Amino acid sequence: MHAKTDSDGTSVEASWPPRSPPRRPIYFVQSPSNHDVEKMSYGSSPTGSPAHHYYNSSPTHHSRESSTSRFSASLKKPGSLNAWKHVQLGDPCHRRRRLVDEDEDEDEDDDEMDGLYGGSGRNVRLYLCIALFFVMLFTVFCLVLWGASKAYKPKIFVKSILFQNFNVQAGNDQSGVPTDMLSLNSTVKILYRNPATFFAVHVTSTPLELHYFQLKLASGQMQKFSQSRKTQRNVKTVVKGYQVPLYGGVSVLSSAKEHLDRVSLPLNLTFVMRSRAYILGRLVESKFYRRVRCSVTLHGKALGKALNLTKSCIYE
Structure with a gap:
């Protein structure tokens, strides 16, 4: 430490260089490998909360959120590279897109079921009309024979x-x-x-x-x-x-x-x-x-x- 004497005889301590803020300990979170993800995806579904798509300055929090998001996305759609990229990039429309896709799939299934039952109903009506036509034709033929016999x-x-x-x-x-x-x-x-x-x-x-x-x-x-x-x-x-x-x-x-x-x-x-x-x-x-x-x-x-x-x- 060096002291400096002022003009009035008082000594002033030399000022310390500014201190940097104390460093926090760095935590490293290892993401599960593809093999572990596949095992967990075919196992019981975790009940974790949905991922938050906002930015945090904390490296630890950011690392946890990103790993959790990647993990939940891999469980929901295993093997989907597009979904994995959307989660990594923090796409806020990913969940909305998934909901829309699921609704469209359900609508297509309903349309297929309606088409199946509607087609069978049309076939039944067609068969009934054909049978009724033949009955009427046979009745007319019988009436013609009966009328001809009266002569x-x-x-x-x-x-x-x-x-x-x-x-x-x-x-x-x-x-x-x-x-x-x-x-x-x-x-x-x-x-x-x-x-x-x-x-x-x-x-x-x-x-x-x-x-x-x-x-x-x-x-x-x-x-x-x-x-x-x-x-x-x-x-x-x-x-x-x-x-x-x-x-x-x-x-x-x-x-x-x-x-x-x-x-x-x-x-x-x-x-x-x-x-x-x-x-x-x-x-x-x-x-x-x-x-x-x-x-x-x-x-x-x-x-x-x-x-x-x-x-x-x-x-x-």
Whole structure:
């Protein structure tokens, strides 16, 4: 130390050079290597706070913040060099960009799911429309066939009736009441023709009945049959009555029991012919009904002779 004497005799110590501020100890933080980062990134996620992107003059704080930021960024996107650079440079928009990218990815996933379900819905509607179109087309086709079949009505002609025997005698009904009893036997001949060109028919009939006004004297059931397209046949049916009580209802017979060869008895022959055509299996069915009523006169002296009925019948 050197002392300097002033003019007044006082000594002034020589001034020390200015002191530098005390140096703080330097801390060195080693960043994890790539191998360690990969291990930690595939492990459990750390719950560290997000990195702060502001500048600090302290070297220690700056070193810690940068290493922490690099560590968290490497955990969030391992292997992403761009993300690593953004974190190192302290890009404040990095987190915002990541959020926008995640939102866009979620929107794309939603669009893909909507497109998948929307496409299946459109396919279902398309299939339903195609099925409905074919159903309507098939229905129209069936209606056309049904309408065309109505132009081919079967032809029915009652040709003749033949009375084999005829008898009236006294007797008792089932309750024992005495009355005249009638018995007769006859055969009806019918010509049936199917003019259709594309279907056969199945034919049945109600019982053929002979009436004297409201009194039924005889009946017979025609056998059912099938007739092919554009063919015809003669159908014979036996119509008979046995021991039919008259109760005095037939006055002509009451006065002529002893002379039946002189009897002339007016009768009505009635029946309904039913024809059914299966045009397209059981799907298209066409029905035809013909009601027939013929005026017949029984002559006692004409037994065994066929009576022509071609001009004596009404077809409804």
